[in-house]
Amino acid sequence: MSDRTKASRAYADLVRRIQTMRPHEMLPREVDLADELGISRTTLRQVLTTLTAGGSIYSVRGTGTFVSEAKIDKGGALSGFSEDMRARGMTPGSRLLHAGPELADGPVAEHLGLRAGAVVYRIERLRLANEIPMCIEEVRLPAEYFVDLLTHDVSAGLYDLLKSVYSVEVAVARQTITSSVATAAEAELLGIAAGEPVMNVQRTSQDARGRSIEWARSRYRGDRYEFTLTATRNGLV
Amino acid sequence: MSDRTKASRAYADLVRRIQTMRPHEMLPREVDLADELGISRTTLRQVLTTLTAGGSIYSVRGTGTFVSEAKIDKGGALSGFSEDMRARGMTPGSRLLHAGPELADGPVAEHLGLRAGAVVYRIERLRLANEIPMCIEEVRLPAEYFVDLLTHDVSAGLYDLLKSVYSVEVAVARQTITSSVATAAEAELLGIAAGEPVMNVQRTSQDARGRSIEWARSRYRGDRYEFTLTATRNGLV
DNA sequence: AAGTGGTCTAGACCACCCT
DNA sequence: GGGTGGTCTAGACCACTTT
Numbered sequence: 032m033s034d035r036t037k038a039s040r041a042y043a044d045l046v047r048r049i050q051t052m053r054p055h056e057m058l059p060r061e062v063d064l065a066d067e068l069g070i071s072r073t074t075l076r077q078v079l080t081t082l083t084a085g086g087s088i089y090s091v092r093g094t095g096t097f098v099s100e101a102k103i104d105k106g107g108a109l110s111g112f113s114e115d116m117r118a119r120g121m122t123p124g125s126r127l128l129h130a131g132p133e134l135a136d137g138p139v140a141e142h143l144g145l146r147a148g149a150v151v152y153r154i155e156r157l158r159l160a161n162e163i164p165m166c167i168e169e170v171r172l173p174a175e176y177f178v179d180l181l182t183h184d185v186s187a188g189l190y191d192l193l194k195s196v197y198s199v200e201v202a203v204a205r206q207t208i209t210s211s212v213a214t215a216a217e218a219e220l221l222g223i224a225a226g227e228p229v230m231n232v233q234r235t236s237q238d239a240r241g242r243s244i245e246w247a248r249s250r251y252r253g254d255r256y257e258f259t260l261t262a263t264r265n266g267l268v
Numbered sequence: 269m270s271d272r273t274k275a276s277r278a279y280a281d282l283v284r285r286i287q288t289m290r291p292h293e294m295l296p297r298e299v300d301l302a303d304e305l306g307i308s309r310t311t312l313r314q315v316l317t318t319l320t321a322g323g324s325i326y327s328v329r330g331t332g333t334f335v336s337e338a339k340i341d342k343g344g345a346l347s348g349f350s351e352d353m354r355a356r357g358m359t360p361g362s363r364l365l366h367a368g369p370e371l372a373d374g375p376v377a378e379h380l381g382l383r384a385g386a387v388v389y390r391i392e393r394l395r396l397a398n399e400i401p402m403c404i405e406e407v408r409l410p411a412e413y414f415v416d417l418l419t420h421d422v423s424a425g426l427y428d429l430l431k432s433v434y435s436v437e438v439a440v441a442r443q444t445i446t447s448s449v450a451t452a453a454e455a456e457l458l459g460i461a462a463g464e465p466v467m468n469v470q471r472t473s474q475d476a477r478g479r480s481i482e483w484a485r486s487r488y489r490g491d492r493y494e495f496t497l498t499a500t501r502n503g504l505v
Numbered sequence: 506a507a508g509t510g511g512t513c514t515a516g517a518c519c520a521c522c523c524t
Numbered sequence: 525g526g527g528t529g530g531t532c533t534a535g536a537c538c539a540c541t542t543t
Contacts, residue, residue: 037513072516090530092521207496210467328510330511
């Protein structure tokens with residue numbers, strides 16, 4: 032959404048323009064469109080590529096570029112709990128269950144790419160949506176990247192904190208989702224009955240340099256949460 | 269993987285080159301690299317953008333371009349069951365439970381963007397991995413796009429069929445995952461006990477033109493299946 | 506000041522679809 | 525043959541980091 036470059040400004044212009052058009056309506060030819068937007072065709076094509084990847088438009092070789100039909104709205108799979116809940120129109124909340132340093136044992140060290148015995152921070156929170164318990168979240172972060180992390184407020188909006196204080200942003204995340212039934216302890220925290228379904232989400236995050244910066248395990252109550260994701264076919268490869 | 273364009277050939281070359289390098293090792297400067305690969309810097313940058321999006325490399329402004337550290341291998345969220353299972357090293361199988369035309373009722377018509385009462389094909393299959401039941405899959409496809417679909421063998425590899433016979437490919441898919449416990453009927457088909465956890469995956473797929481081409485509901489057994497996905501931060505926006 | 510990636514351009518040529 | 529998107533180029537200039 033940054034309007035620092037011509038391309039991103041043209042992108043915003045074009046998105047607005049597409050919204051006023053009907054599905055399968057044809058866009059002006061690229062040379063003309065570039066002219067209207069005040070950019071070169073090369074820059075325009077960069078913008079069009081992004082829009083195509085996002086499913087807003089499609090082009091047919093030798094024929095033209097068209098507005099796509101239904102818009103599958105993309106859920107931000109890279110967002111954290113707070114952002115995710117706000118996108119769903121709910122108010123996120125948090126109750127801190129634990130926050131402290133510990134030594135990484137085998138599995139944790141492996142997931143984070145650290146040597147066994149390295150220091151990690153473990154933060155465990157009960158996450159709420161509109162005051163209702165939604166999931167139990169357990170996050171581990173390498174202490175070497177986030178010095179004095181616990182002197183800050185980690186009860187909510189952890190990603191904002193990592194970005195603003197440590198200038199670290201998630202670039203790639205891998206999530207594994209499994210289904211199970213709640214144990215007695217989990218059930219009590221989540222306010223459900225033992226034996227009810229829960230979704231387990233394990234997540235490993237890396238920054239742009241490819242360093243693992245987070246390993247998280249969440250247990251969502253299955254009766255109230257649904258996990259949404261959008262996949263797009265890649266270009267070039 | 270197509271080597272028809274200079275860019276895709278350079279991409280393949282560069283991937284091979286990166287594999288011989290160590291994490292955080294610096295690549296040659298762009299002008300030189302473009303020269304070595306026999307392409308212009310503009311074309312090279314297109315390739316580098318793809319590699320960056322894929323998490324293979326990262327670049328630091330004013331400094332250089334580097335090989336990323338750990339490689340999170342991307343699971344193809346756009347693949348079908350057969351492809352998915354083969355990627356996990358298992359042999360996919362299928363038992364056809366039902367295949368026939370029907371009239372789209374409200375919810376189905378809505379998901380597929382059809383008028384109520386349009387004809388859709390419903391295909392229900394029990395999907396196996398190494399002969400073991402893995403999920404129950406119910407797919408609905410608009411008959412207007414896939415004329416005489418049922419004269420073909422739909423028991424396995426449906427996506428391959430859609431591509432080879434109808435030249436239709438999935439470009440964007442949206443999936444919603446929820447957790448529940450198996451009903452008696454589901455449990456029997458899946459070979460588990462009623463009350464055990466299952467994962468429900470609902471999926472809407474669109475082709476490049478934005479037409480909804482598939483609506484599917486799957487129920488995976490929670491004890492044997494895990495859902496993996498990789499998310500990457502987008503450029504431009 | 507020198508070196509690097511980031512943005513943008515004008516224009517050439519190719520591949521394909523239509524009438 | 526005329527129109528459209530797809531690929532590729534050489535080069536300019538900017539922004540940032542390092543010495």
